[in-house]
Amino acid sequence: MKYAFPDNFLWGSASSALQTEGAREGETTWDYWFAREPNRFHNGVGPQQTSTFYQHWKTDIQLLKQLNHNSFRTSISWARLIPDGIGEVNPDAVDFYNQVIDELNEQGITPFITLFHFDMPMAMQEIGGWENRDVVDAYARYAQICFELFGDRVLHWFTFNEPIVPVEGGYLYDFHYPNVVDFRRAATVAYHTVLAHAKAVQAYRAGHYAGEIGIVLNLTPSYPRSQNPADVKAAHVADLMFNRSFLDPVLRGEYPADLVALLKSYDQLPACKPEDGFLIAEGKIDLLGINYYQPRRVKCRDSAVNPQAPFMPEWFFDNYEMPGRKMNPHRGWEIYEPGIYDILINLRDNYGNPRCFISENGMGVENEQHFIENGQINDQYRIEFISEHLAWLHKGISEGCNCLGYHMWTFIDNWSWCNAYKNRYGFIQLDVETQQRTIKKSGEWFAATALNNSFDKE
Structure with missing residues (x-):
C-alpha cells in the first residue's frame, strides 16, 4: 500500500542546543550538576561531550539537505546567548x-526554533x-531578544520543549537538577512555566512578526x-x-476545572495573582x-497511600503493564503506534482540531554497532518503527x-541528559571519538520518503 502525504508536508528531525552544540560561556544546571555529581551521568559523560554542532554546523546542515529535510527543529541556548540569564547579549x-x-534558509530547510529545551x-x-517569578520575567526578556534578533528569518517559534519534563525530573522524580x-514546588514550577510561555506569546504578538508561535508538548495518552x-x-x-x-492552557487559555479542584482539595495549588488568568488566556498558540x-497505561491503586509519604501523582493511580505489549x-x-492516531483524534474532537505536527518520535537503541553491515548500521527496526x-x-x-x-x-x-550516548536515536551514526558521521539505513529510507512525500508498505 502507498501512503502519500499532503503537499508541503513537513519532513525533518529535531535536536536541541545543549545536546549538540558543546561547551558554552554560560553555565547551565547540567554543567553545574555534572561538575558535582558525575556519577549520576552514564559512564561519567557530561554535557561538554556532544556532537559538536557548534563546530560542524555547516557540514551538518549539508547532511540535513542530503536527508531531504525541508524543515529542522533545534533550540537556542539561553545560557549561550545571555550567559547570566539577564545581562548582556553574547555577540559570538x-x-x-x-x-x-x-544556512538553513539558504538550503531550503525551514528553521523551527525552540527557546527553552531543559537548559536553565x-x-x-x-x-x-x-519557582521565582523574576525568572519568568527574565525568560520573557530573553524571548523578546530572540524575536528581535532572528524573527525576520525564523517564522516558526516554540516557547518550550516538553515543559512537563523539568517539572517531573527536577521536582518530583529526581532525574533532573535540582x-x-x-x-507543591513542582506545581509552582509548572504554573510559572505556563506564565512564561504566555508572556513570550504576548511579546511575539506585540511585535507583529510575520511568523507563528507555539509550544512542543510530549503528549502521552493515558490508557486505563x-x-x-x-x-x-x-x-x-x-x-x-x-x-x-x-x-x-495553551489551546484553551485556561486550566481544567477538575485539575484545579483536585489540587485545591489536597492544598497543592501554587500561589496565583488575579491578573494571571488574563495572561494565560493570551498564551493561546498558533501551532502545536x-x-x-x-x-501511559494505568490502573486504580490497589493499596492504600502512606499518609506520611510525599504527595505524588501516584496517590491516584498505579502503572500497569499490558500483557503482550510490544x-x-x-x-x-512500550511501542504502541496507534497512540499517535489517538492523540490526533483527541485534538480534533476535543480541542478544535488545532494546527499541529509531530515534533518528535523516535527509537533509542543501545550498542547499535552490532547492526553494522558493510560499514553502515542496518537499522531496519527503526525503519519499521517510523x-x-x-x-x-x-x-x-x-x-x-490538522497534522502538518x-x-x-x-x-x-x-548526548542525552543523564544517559550520554547509551541509547542512539539518530538517522546518522556518530563516532564520539572521531566525530565522524555516517548515514544509517534509516537515514536513506527517510531521505527517499521525504523526496517522494510518500512510502510503500505491505
Whole structure:
C-alpha cells in the first residue's frame, strides 16, 4: 500500500542546543550538576561531550539537505546567548545562530526554533529557577531578544520543549537538577512555566512578526487497564496531570476545572495573582508540536497511600503493564503506534482540531554497532518503527486531523541528559571519538520518503 502525504508536508528531525552544540560561556544546571555529581551521568559523560554542532554546523546542515529535510527543529541556548540569564547579549552567540539560521534558509530547510529545551542558566536556577517569578520575567526578556534578533528569518517559534519534563525530573522524580521531591514546588514550577510561555506569546504578538508561535508538548495518552470506573478515573487523573496541565492552557487559555479542584482539595495549588488568568488566556498558540514516544497505561491503586509519604501523582493511580505489549527491548519502552492516531483524534474532537505536527518520535537503541553491515548500521527496526507510526499518522490525516508534518528524534546520535550516548536515536551514526558521521539505513529510507512525500508498505 502507498501512503502519500499532503503537499508541503513537513519532513525533518529535531535536536536541541545543549545536546549538540558543546561547551558554552554560560553555565547551565547540567554543567553545574555534572561538575558535582558525575556519577549520576552514564559512564561519567557530561554535557561538554556532544556532537559538536557548534563546530560542524555547516557540514551538518549539508547532511540535513542530503536527508531531504525541508524543515529542522533545534533550540537556542539561553545560557549561550545571555550567559547570566539577564545581562548582556553574547555577540559570538548571535553570530553563531545567525549563521545557522541563514544556512538553513539558504538550503531550503525551514528553521523551527525552540527557546527553552531543559537548559536553565545556572544563574537563574540560583535565584529559584521557575519557582521565582523574576525568572519568568527574565525568560520573557530573553524571548523578546530572540524575536528581535532572528524573527525576520525564523517564522516558526516554540516557547518550550516538553515543559512537563523539568517539572517531573527536577521536582518530583529526581532525574533532573535540582533533585527536589515536593509536589507543591513542582506545581509552582509548572504554573510559572505556563506564565512564561504566555508572556513570550504576548511579546511575539506585540511585535507583529510575520511568523507563528507555539509550544512542543510530549503528549502521552493515558490508557486505563479496563473500563471499570476506578481504572477510568485513574487514567483521567493521569491525563490531567501529565497532559492537560499544559495542553489546556495553551489551546484553551485556561486550566481544567477538575485539575484545579483536585489540587485545591489536597492544598497543592501554587500561589496565583488575579491578573494571571488574563495572561494565560493570551498564551493561546498558533501551532502545536507533539512529541510521542510511548503510551501511559494505568490502573486504580490497589493499596492504600502512606499518609506520611510525599504527595505524588501516584496517590491516584498505579502503572500497569499490558500483557503482550510490544517493547523496545533496548530502551525498556512500550511501542504502541496507534497512540499517535489517538492523540490526533483527541485534538480534533476535543480541542478544535488545532494546527499541529509531530515534533518528535523516535527509537533509542543501545550498542547499535552490532547492526553494522558493510560499514553502515542496518537499522531496519527503526525503519519499521517510523513507517508504522507514519501509517497511523496518515490515517489521522485522512480522517481530517490538522497534522502538518513529522519530525524524527533525532538527526545525529547525540548526548542525552543523564544517559550520554547509551541509547542512539539518530538517522546518522556518530563516532564520539572521531566525530565522524555516517548515514544509517534509516537515514536513506527517510531521505527517499521525504523526496517522494510518500512510502510503500505491505
